[in-house]
Amino acid sequence: MMMEHSPTEFQARPLLDGFGRRISYLRLSVTDRCDFRCRYCMAEQMQFLPKREILTLEELAALSDAFIARGIRKIRLTGGEPLVRKGILTLVENLGRRIGDGLDELTVTTNGSRLRERASALAGAGVRRINVSVDSLQPERFGFITRGGDLATVLDGIAAAREAGIAIKINMVALKGLNEDEIESMMHWCASEGHDLTLIETMPLGEVEDDRTDRYLPLDGVRRTLESRYRLTPLDVRTGGPARYFRVEELGSRIGLITPLTNNFCDGCNRVRVTATGQIYMCLGHEDRIDLRKALREGGPGDLDALLDQAMRLKPRAHDFRIDRRGAAPAVSRHMSVTGG
Numbered sequence: 001m002m003m004e005h006s007p008t009e010f011q012a013r014p015l016l017d018g019f020g021r022r023i024s025y026l027r028l029s030v031t032d033r034c035d036f037r038c039r040y041c042m043a044e045q046m047q048f049l050p051k052r053e054i055l056t057l058e059e060l061a062a063l064s065d066a067f068i069a070r071g072i073r074k075i076r077l078t079g080g081e082p083l084v085r086k087g088i089l090t091l092v093e094n095l096g097r098r099i100g101d102g103l104d105e106l107t108v109t110t111n112g113s114r115l116r117e118r119a120s121a122l123a124g125a126g127v128r129r130i131n132v133s134v135d136s137l138q139p140e141r142f143g144f145i146t147r148g149g150d151l152a153t154v155l156d157g158i159a160a161a162r163e164a165g166i167a168i169k170i171n172m173v174a175l176k177g178l179n180e181d182e183i184e185s186m187m188h189w190c191a192s193e194g195h196d197l198t199l200i201e202t203m204p205l206g207e208v209e210d211d212r213t214d215r216y217l218p219l220d221g222v223r224r225t226l227e228s229r230y231r232l233t234p235l236d237v238r239t240g241g242p243a244r245y246f247r248v249e250e251l252g253s254r255i256g257l258i259t260p261l262t263n264n265f266c267d268g269c270n271r272v273r274v275t276a277t278g279q280i281y282m283c284l285g286h287e288d289r290i291d292l293r294k295a296l297r298e299g300g301p302g303d304l305d306a307l308l309d310q311a312m313r314l315k316p317r318a319h320d321f322r323i324d325r326r327g328a329a330p331a332v333s334r335h336m337s338v339t340g341g
């Protein structure tokens with residue numbers, strides 16, 4: 001179901017939720033599969049979805065068009081690992097054509113394992129910035145956290161992306177006892193390479209073998225420690241995501257903190273997530289979802305639109321993540337790789 005639309009229509013029926021927040025950012029998961037098995041993200045033996053349940057590349061493009069027609073201006077492709085999806089560059093090229101024609105920006109979050117092969121095509125399609133997840137710069141530790149990832153391949157992929165002119169933000173999930181001792185060296189490496197860095201608190205999503213209570217590292221404490229050693233100047237910049245940014249004066253670099261647990265950042269929420277099977281989740285921290293796939297596959301022209309309106313009514317004010325020993329179960333049962341990070 002491809003949609004015809006005029007530029008004025010983009011403004012005509014914006015997606016507004018029940019709290020007056022304008023939704024302009026879509027995180028679209030293109031696959032639940034990944035070639036890594038990061039300990040905080042996935043179980044070691046993940047059951048991946050049968051292929052027939054996953055939206056085709058054409059369906060993903062049609063869905064994106066429907067969102068753009070309702071005022072979505074930024075799309076981030078994610079997963080699972082988006083760059084392992086066969087044919088992904090066709091979708092990237094399709095969406096890239098919408099930049100300046102409804103879309104302001106197309107970005108990708110990746111683990112970097114396939115970046116060397118894909119970087120120049122991503123840049124050619126109009127991708128200007130990507131997020132790459134790197135939780136450690138120590139090869140052995142990186143292999144341990146990702147359960148088998150090869151750091152050298154990832155770093156080479158990052159170099160390729162940079163050669164292609166893509167700006168890079170490194171995502172590092174801060175894990176107590178696992179990589180907390182590397183936060184400063186990661187800051188220095190990012191500063192020397194010219195990458196932004198974002199630290200992320202581990203979120204209670206899906207069952208994993210590790211105990212997240214043991215691994216949870218509150219970033220307000222990390223910030224205090226860093227402030228005793230560096231001047232962190234709060235910055236006004238927002239990149240459409242939930243990070244709060246600081247300039248690290250001594251390094252001339254930027255660091256972002258994503259603190260879903262120590263600081264609720266929901267007031268300014270501008271996004272929704274769609275899984276690779278076409279389920280729209282209005283909040284990472286809630287189970288409410290609406291199936292868009294049926295409308296996409298079988299519905300008439302207005303059906304998808306009506307579901308997006310319904311989604312807006314269901315978007316909650318805030319997530320309520322909590323990590324403590326009383327609540328041993330994760331806040332939501334699905335893994336980040338399912339919803340799309």
Ligand code: SAM
Nearest residue numbers: 041079080081109110111133171202203336341
């Ligand atoms: N495969 C891609 C990657 O590695 O970036 C994209 C998907 S991944 C699910 C997106 C981001 O979510 C990564 O930065 C990952 O570290 C983060 N992530 C996954 N599970 C998480 C969790 N439970 N808490 C916090 N961040 C998580």
